[in-house]
Amino acid sequence: MRYEESATMVKRVRITTVLTRAFRVSMAVLALGLLVTGCSEKGGVKVSSAPWKTYQVPFNHLLFDLKQTGEKEGWAVGERGVILRFNGAAWEQVESPVAAPLFALAFPEPGHGWAVGADGTILEVKNGVWSELPKPDKWHLMSLAFVSPTNGWAVGERGTIVHYDGAGWRLVNSPKKVALNRVVFNNAQDGWAVGNQGAILHYDGNDWREFPSPTSRTLYGVAFRSPTEGWAVGEKGVILRFDGSSWSTAATPVERTLLTVAFAGGKEGYIVGRGGELLSLRDNRWSLNGDSPTGKTLYAMDVPADGKPWIAATSRDIFKKQF
Numbered sequence: 001m002r003y004e005e006s007a008t009m010v011k012r013v014r015i016t017t018v019l020t021r022a023f024r025v026s027m028a029v030l031a032l033g034l035l036v037t038g039c040s041e042k043g044g045v046k047v048s049s050a051p052w053k054t055y056q057v058p059f060n061h062l063l064f065d066l067k068q069t070g071e072k073e074g075w076a077v078g079e080r081g082v083i084l085r086f087n088g089a090a091w092e093q094v095e096s097p098v099a100a101p102l103f104a105l106a107f108p109e110p111g112h113g114w115a116v117g118a119d120g121t122i123l124e125v126k127n128g129v130w131s132e133l134p135k136p137d138k139w140h141l142m143s144l145a146f147v148s149p150t151n152g153w154a155v156g157e158r159g160t161i162v163h164y165d166g167a168g169w170r171l172v173n174s175p176k177k178v179a180l181n182r183v184v185f186n187n188a189q190d191g192w193a194v195g196n197q198g199a200i201l202h203y204d205g206n207d208w209r210e211f212p213s214p215t216s217r218t219l220y221g222v223a224f225r226s227p228t229e230g231w232a233v234g235e236k237g238v239i240l241r242f243d244g245s246s247w248s249t250a251a252t253p254v255e256r257t258l259l260t261v262a263f264a265g266g267k268e269g270y271i272v273g274r275g276g277e278l279l280s281l282r283d284n285r286w287s288l289n290g291d292s293p294t295g296k297t298l299y300a301m302d303v304p305a306d307g308k309p310w311i312a313a314t315s316r317d318i319f320k321k322q323f
Contacts, residue, residue, distance in 0.1 A: 052293040055091050055318040057084070063312040065105045068304040069113070075125075076300070076312065077102035077115050083130060091318060097123065097132045104154070108146035114164075116141035116154045122169055136162045136169045143182045145191070153203075155180035155193045161208060175210045176201060181220045186227040194219035194232050200247060214240060214249050221260040225269065231281075233258035233271050239286060253279065253288050260301045268307040272298035276313075293319040 057063065059082065066076035072088030081098040084091045096102075102117035115123040120135035141156040150166030159174035174180075180195035189205030198215040201208050213219075219234035228244030237254040240247045252258075258273035269281035270289070278292035292298070293311070300312035308321035 051291050051322050052319045053322055054293065055320070057091060057316040057318060058093055060316060062314055062316065063300055063318070064101065064103045065115075065300045066310055066312050066318065067105045067107055067113075067302050068310055069107045069110070074302075074310065075105055075107070075113065076318065077105055077117070078312075081117070083115070085128075094128070095130070097130055103140070103142050104144040106144040106146050106152065108149040108152065112149065114144060114146070114152065116144050116156075120156075120160075122154070133169065136171045142180065143193075145183045145185045147185050147188045147191075151188060153183055153185065153191060155183040155195075159195075161193070173208070174201075175208055181218070182222050184222055184224060186224055190227055192222055192224075192230065194222045194234070198234075200232070212246065214247055221258065221262075221271070223261045223263055223269075225263050225267075231261050231269070231271075233261045233273070237273075239271070251285060253286060259297075259299055262301050262303040262309070264303040264307040265305055268303060270301065270303060270309050272301050272311055278311075 061079040061082045063076050063078035066074060068074040074086035076084040076091065079101050081096040081100055081102055083094050083096045085094050098121055100118040100121045102115045102121065104116050105113060107113035111127060113125045118140050120137045120139060120141060122133045122135060123130050124133055137160055139157045139160040141154045141160065144152065144154045146152040152164035154162045157179045159177040159180060161172050161174045162169050163172050176199050178196040178199050180193045180199065183191065183193040185191040191203035193201040196218045198213040198217055198219060200211040200213040202211040215238050217235035217238045219232050222230065222232040224230040230242035232240040235257050237252040237256055237258055239250045239252045241250040254277050256274040256277050258271050258277065261271045263269045271279040271286060274297045276292045276295040276298055278289040278298065279286045280289045294313055294315065297314045298311050299314055301309055303309045311319045313319065
C-alpha cells in the first residue's frame with residue numbers, strides 16, 4: 001500500500017499508518033501519542049503553569065499545518081480532510097468538502113484562504129465556507145505560498161509546481177523531479193522551494209531553476225528573515241543558511257530530523273522537529289530551547305507577529321506559547 005519514491009519517504013510513511021492511504025511524500029508525518037505532564041484538563045484546554053497552553057484537538061487525526069489569521073482566529077488542516085477553526089478560546093472542527101489529507105494552508109487576504117493536499121487537492125475558503133477546485137495535476141501538493149491574492153504557488157511530489165494567476169491553477173515546468181516539501185516567497189521575483197535529496201529551487205520571476213545545494217539530505221522546511229538571510233532544515237538535524245548569494249551548512253545542536261522553521265516579522269525564529277526538538281535563533285546560532293512543550297514530534301508551526309508560536313504535535317494537541 002506504500003509508494004516508493006525514496007527510502008526516506010517510505011520510512012516516514014510507515015510511521016503514519018493512520019492515513020487513508022500511504023503516500024509517496026517525505027512529509028507524511030511521524031509519530032503517535034503525547035502526554036503533557038504537570039497539566040490538568042479544563043474545558044478542552046490543558047491549563048499549565050508552563051509557558052505553553054495546550055489545546056486538545058476534538059478528534060483523533062494528525063494536523064499538518066496551521067495559521068493564525070487574526071487576533072482570535074486561526075485555521076488548521078490535517079488527515080482525512082479535517083479542517084479546524086480557532087474561535088479565540090478553542091479549536092472546532094468545520095465542514096470539509098474532501099476526505100483526502102490536507103497538508104498546507106495559506107491566507108493571502110482576510111477571510112480568503114487556500115489549502116492543498118493529497119492527489120492534487122486544492123480547496124478555497126470564502127466567508128468561512130470551503131469548496132474544492134479542479135485539480136491541475138494528480139500528485140500530492142505539500143506546501144503553499146502566496147505573493148498576493150492573485151499570485152500563488154504550490155509544490156509537491158515528483159517536483160510538481162502549480163501556479164495561481166487569479167483565474168485558476170495551472171501546472172508549470174519544474175527543473176527537478178523529486179518531492180518538493182516546502183515553498184516560500186520573499187516577493188514576486190524571489191521564490192524558493194526545498195525537497196528530497198537536498199534539492200533547492202529558485203524562482204526569479206520568470207522560471208524555476210535548480211540552485212546549488214551543500215547537502216544531499218532531505219530538506220523539509222525553509223524560511224527567510226529577509227531576502228538575504230534564509231534558513232532551511234531537514235534530515236538528521238541539517239541546517240542550511242543563505243547569505244544572499246549561496247547556501248552553506250550551519251552549526252546544528254541536534255541530530256534528530258528537523259521539520260519546520262519559521263520567523264516572526266524577520267525577528268524571532270524557531271525550528272521544530274522529531275522528539276520535541278525546539279530550537280531558537282540567538283546571535284545567528286540555533287540553540288536548544290529548554291521549554292519544549294513535549295518530548296514527542298512537533299510538526300506544524302506558525303509564528304505570528306507577537307512572536308509566540310503555535311505548534312501542532314503528532315499527539316493531536318496544539319500548543320500556544322504564552323510568554
